Amino acid sequence: MAKSILGSFGSVETKKRELSRSDVELIYYKDIKVADRNRKIRNVEELAEDILEDGLEHNILVRELENNSTYKYEIIAGHRRFSAIGILIKKGHSEFEYIPCKVKRHMDDVDARRRLHLNNINQSGYTPSEMLDAIEELEEIYRLKKKQDGIPGRIQKLIADDINLSKSQVGNYQYIINNATPELRELIRKLELPLNVALEISTLDHENQLMFIENEDHIDLVTIKEYKEELYSKPKKLENFQDDEEVDYGSEDDEIVLTNYTEFDAEEDYDQYYEDDNQYYDDSEDTDLEEEQPTTKKLTLQEMSANASNSIKDMLATMEKYSEWKKEREELEEIYNQFKEFVSDIGL
Template identity: 35%
Template sequence: MFLQGLSEKVNSFDAKDKFSLLEINIELLEPSSNNFYGIREIDELSESIKEQGLLHNLVVREKEGKYEILSGERRYHALKKLGVKKVPCKVQRNLSDIDSEVLLIEANARTRELTPSEFMRGISRLEEIYKDKKSNGEQIEGKTREAIGKVLGKSGTQVGRYQKINKKLSEDLKEDLDKDKLTVTQAEIISNLKPQEQKEIAKQIKNLDPKESKEEISILIEGIKQPVEKKRDKELLKEIYPEPKPKDKKHKTTKFAFENKEQLQTIQELCEDMVRTLKSMLPKKGQKWTEFDHEVKGQYDAFDLMRITLRDYGYSDGLVFEMPLIDSEED
């Protein structure tokens, strides 16, 4: 029997007494009303459980005489389809409604292949949750974007990319992203365009031959990529290197400290991205250099230096990093 052996874990408790392992009547299990993720491929999952067994327990919490499913709703539907009466579950204790919802979002993000829209909806909900937590006086370690990244298993930079797409990309193009007609990178580039320009791109994508769509879209994106990236680079530079105060303009370097290892990792990833982007913007061999190209080269050198230095330093408590100011001028 594919559930054989799991009954031995019934009524066992972990050392911290935060959860128990129980076999629960399937009729007592209820999907969470907070679960907005799609329930897909149940037939395939049923066959997998039938052949290999249930590899992971459901995660639930007791609620009003029943058990709310926090992780494993697809498994629940698959087991029900197989006619299973008792289901091995990890019963979480002393979880608030908010913490239960965070656990549900985390479990789906880490164990399932989500559509970009589902992933972005999870980010939006976590933003709301952390905003409420802060307004209630609860301390959140680091920036909200980094806290969300920890829950989802992503860096703060990756979370920021999805936030930008969710905020600026048209609904038609979000559908194309979910249908794998666009990559996340392409979607981020397009999100910089005006609504009317995005509408035109969505129309072009719709009219493409499905067999040639990916290649055609890549050509289309390359046509808008460079001007968009130039604008994005300037925005990123302003975010990382704020304009120095007048009294600091005579200095050619600036100092800042990393609060934690995650912040360091975020900056490292951003440096890697910027180095790649700026390098791709430089003129090819034999091409004439413009004033703007020399500016890009200066930015490239600065980010490359920062990337190498961060790699060599690593992280230690209270690490203070000194970095040349870009475009700084003598008084």
């Protein structure tokens, strides 16, 4: 009889009796199904060696399947551990054929997909491309849960709370999801483009996204900003004019100016946008909207100075992440020091 992963002594039945007093069960590995939409798994061989030497430190989380003739359970968390155990079994370590699993019962497909992403994000982190895929699916999941369970709240806020990001960060991912061409999405996966670079490219229309991708050997914030400066400095074209008509290309005041930024805040626009039918959806059903409305409050000088100080510190922390803002950050630091001296001088 095969041995348990929990130790080299005793039978599987003995171990099952020992585990019967807990919420962990020993499950035969061929009864476990790998989730269809799981992420790419890395460094499995190293983990297999660790498990062989030290055993399985954390149980695998599975859900019980109903009406499935092939598998009895599906993995929710622990795909990398399961893959590592599979390597050991192929190498002849039959003692790993029975795996200790924590079983979730009566979990539907929607909740299972949600838990799969949340476990992966919170435990091992996602690359930008993996996060894009995860947020795109979480949007679909929460739309289904709103219809099925009537859960309150905006989808963007629900996702942000689940994966510990700000709403503006989630909005940036959503902006890329809704505006990036398939070619740009593939480039994000292939080159693992940073979020701010992908976001900058996705603000272009689809034609210019393709032109930029096809003609640039090196893609970063500098090259995309240079491309956009050249693009938006071109004179505007006029439609429906005759060859013998004078064309007024406009004055300098008519030039399009694109704001320079590295983190686009798409939160406000996206909150109103419903991707399924490309229409603005009615968010009046979101019961938490009233709570999010700002209230008018008369602030004291101390409160206003504290708010201003916190805002400047947040800006400095953000600018520190980007080398191209070094000069601006130094100038802001000087302003901040002057502000602190002013606050001190007036006795606040």
